[in-house]
Amino acid sequence: MSQLVTKPLIMANNMTDTITTSQNNNTTTDTDNSNVAGHSWFNRPVPGVKQQLSAPLTAVETEPSTECSSCHSMITNTALIFNCYVCPHCDHHLPMSARERLQWLLEQVDGELGQEFVAKDPLRFVDSKPYPERMKEAQTKTGESEALIVMYGKLRNLDIVACAFDFRFMGGSMGSVVGDRFVQAAEKALAERKPLVCFAASGGARMQEGLLSLMQMARTAAAIERLRIAGVPYIVVLTNPVYGGVTASLAMLGDIHLAEPKAMIGFAGKRVIEQTVRETLEEPFQRAEFLLEHGVVDEVVHRHQLIDTIYRLLAKLCSQPNVMA
Ligand SMILES: [Zn+2]
Numbered sequence: 001m002s003q004l005v006t007k008p009l010i011m012a013n014n015m016t017d018t019i020t021t022s023q024n025n026n027t028t029t030d031t032d033n034s035n036v037a038g039h040s041w042f043n044r045p046v047p048g049v050k051q052q053l054s055a056p057l058t059a060v061e062t063e064p065s066t067e068c069s070s071c072h073s074m075i076t077n078t079a080l081i082f083n084c085y086v087c088p089h090c091d092h093h094l095p096m097s098a099r100e101r102l103q104w105l106l107e108q109v110d111g112e113l114g115q116e117f118v119a120k121d122p123l124r125f126v127d128s129k130p131y132p133e134r135m136k137e138a139q140t141k142t143g144e145s146e147a148l149i150v151m152y153g154k155l156r157n158l159d160i161v162a163c164a165f166d167f168r169f170m171g172g173s174m175g176s177v178v179g180d181r182f183v184q185a186a187e188k189a190l191a192e193r194k195p196l197v198c199f200a201a202s203g204g205a206r207m208q209e210g211l212l213s214l215m216q217m218a219r220t221a222a223a224i225e226r227l228r229i230a231g232v233p234y235i236v237v238l239t240n241p242v243y244g245g246v247t248a249s250l251a252m253l254g255d256i257h258l259a260e261p262k263a264m265i266g267f268a269g270k271r272v273i274e275q276t277v278r279e280t281l282e283e284p285f286q287r288a289e290f291l292l293e294h295g296v297v298d299e300v301v302h303r304h305q306l307i308d309t310i311y312r313l314l315a316k317l318c319s320q321p322n323v324m325a
Contacts, residue, residue: 068092084303093240093260093303097142098149098166101199105162105307106153113150113161113188114181123210131208138169147171147202148178150185152194155307157323158314161189164199165246171203174246178206179216182250186223186234195233195314200251204244217249224253233317235310238265238288238297252296256313258306259288259297 063076070092084104085094096104103109125131139145147169152161163185165172182198189196205213227234236254240263247267259265266273266286274281284290291297301309315322 066094068094086303091261091302093262095167095201095240097168098144098147098164098199101164102149102151102162105197105199105310106151106155106160108154109151110153111151113152114148114177114184115145117146117177117180119146119175119177119209121208122212123208125208125210127208134170134208142166142169144169146177146181147173147175148181150181152185152188155311155314158311158318158320159192159194160197160314161185161192161194162197162199165201167201167203167241170206172201172246173203173206173213174216174249175206175209175213176216179213179219182216182220183223186220186227189232189234190223190227190230193230193232195235195318196227197235197237197310197314198250198254199237199239200242200246201239202242202244202246202251204246214245217245220250221253224250228255233314235313237301237306237310238263240264243267243269255317256299257297258299258301258309259291260303260306261288261300263288265291265297 063078065074065076066080067074068087068090071087071090073087073089075087075089079088080094085096085100086092087094119135121131123131127134138147144166147166148163149166150161150163152159154160155162163182165178186196188194205216207213224234233256234254235256235258236251238251238257238259240260242251242263242265244267247265251265262284264286265288268276270281270286288297288300292300299309312322314320
């Protein structure tokens with residue numbers, strides 16, 4: 001006697017499915033013991049697995065949180081903001097967006113510069129996608145129009161101009177608009193004799209603009225030279241990471257170079273150098289602490305002391321009274 005057996009299976013999403021294992025037209029559905037047994041088996045508590053359904057949710061589970069890229073602990077965004085984006089568990093310095101960085105530095109923001117500059121696509125550059133499309137994606141992702149933000153305002157009793165690179169915007173790459181904005185910041189600093197502070201975080205020149213982006217190295221260097229001649233202070237804070245054409249121009253031409261702990265700073269990447277010199281380069285090669293030992297960086301400053309340090313240096317360089325003293 002042949003029989004058709006239809007067996008309910010419990011799927012992961014709690015849906016049932018059927019398997020047919022016979023050829024006969026005589027259809028019977030097993031709805032008695034095996035079906036009930038299947039459900040009860042699914043709902044049966046697993047020995048050794050603690051069910052904590054009634055346990056109250058922690059702040060990390062209810063609040064938007066960020067994972068520390070160093071120790072992988074979850075930190076609520078509120079805790080991160082209050083701790084200046086430094087991990088409270090391992091002291092790792094997480095990246096800050098350019099806008100947050102400047103609003104954190106300046107007690108009073110009087111205005112923003114360079115918003116009128118818009119990137120063009122003179123080379124009609126296409127890599128895996130066209131340059132304008134890539135720009136649009138970066139703008140949507142970051143909410144910024146370009147990779148450099150310039151603001152002016154007050155740092156305690158000092159009027160300063162400050163700019164910051166946003167690494168999330170196409171790797172903080174320097175195109176012609178970044179050059180335009182930096183030069184405008186330097187010109188304002190020069191005209192009003194206000195010190196200039198730059199937070200660098202960049203992968204280098206923007207390849208989509210070819211030679212035009214490389215020209216920004218010369219333009220920014222010339223603007224900084226005019227500041228130097230006029231005796232207007234220019235401080236660079238090297239944050240993680242600074243590479244390529246930005247290192248080779250505006251990031252290494254400061255009167256004083258500060259760096260955040262463990263920031264990666266260099267011209268070519270470590271792997272490229274290793275392939276060229278055929279040597280293995282061990283940690284902390286290209287780290288801020290390594291560069292401090294070799295005289296490239298003047299001081300490695302913890303983010304919690306960074307504003308105080310910048311202020312003390314600027315007050316000294318501008319011969320202004322130090323209100324913290
Ligand atoms: Zn951490």
